Amino acid sequence: MSTYTATISNKLNNLLEKTKDAEKGFKTASENTNNTYLKQYFERKSKERYQFGYELNNEVRLFGERPKKSGSVTGAAHRTWMDIKALFSGNNDEAMLEEAISGERATLQEYNNVLNETSLPISTHSILLKQKDIIESDLKTIKTLEDLQ
Template identity: 45%
Template sequence: MKTTIEEAREKSHENLVSNLQGLLEKNYDAEQGYKEAMVKAENGHLKEYLKVRAALRNRFATELSDVIINLNEKPIESGSATGAVHRTWMNIKDAFSSDSDESILEECIRGEKASVEEYKEVLKENENHFTPEITSLITNQMLEVEKSLDTIKKLEDLM
């Protein structure tokens, strides 16, 4: 029989892992979205930028996977069904769009805004449960996404 303290630790651990898995899934979705956008982009500089963003999200996923493994848990291995449905919708929207690069940037902005909000929410909900190392990792990833969002907005203004 578990003590109340053991049950609380177990619940805290499950919550921690669940939040990390959620961020991992979102990074898989973002990476795949950037890869698909890269293929559709017409501008060479935009293609390169999207490639770099996909690689960054891959790095984030690897970092989060490593943390989950260090917590003796198995990381998820792919993105969400919701992300796949969204990319399908974007394929349909793209087929009817007259300015594909601008549409791509608009979707990148929307996606990055959602990512920043997700990171903020996870940090807020878990400020007392994460180790300083995990908090630092998640905060740094969020700051990178915020920088990416600023850059994408500037690129959109140039298009």
């Protein structure tokens, strides 16, 4: 049987923070592209990450912990960097896709780190595995989109 520890709570809260960063990052990307397809794609990813955050938030609360309410300082700095890059880059769509790839890779590492926790509750493991599978699929899609640029 699993035990919900402070370590698991911290790891889930870190994932929640990064999920909120990704949600805002995809929103920023959607605002910085003129490509209609990419705009719609980034908007869908932002909404998807909002849903991920909602699920993680509920899971943290289920075990009596307090979820983090906002993204990280690092995430805010990353979005500012995306805005600056978009301003000065000749091909800002490619630059944003590269940033998305980098972010998705880092996110997958975080998910793998938490999923390796042996004492995860079954409900938490199930949610994280589902989200991780979606992120892996998203990463493949973003790489394909980058190749088309």
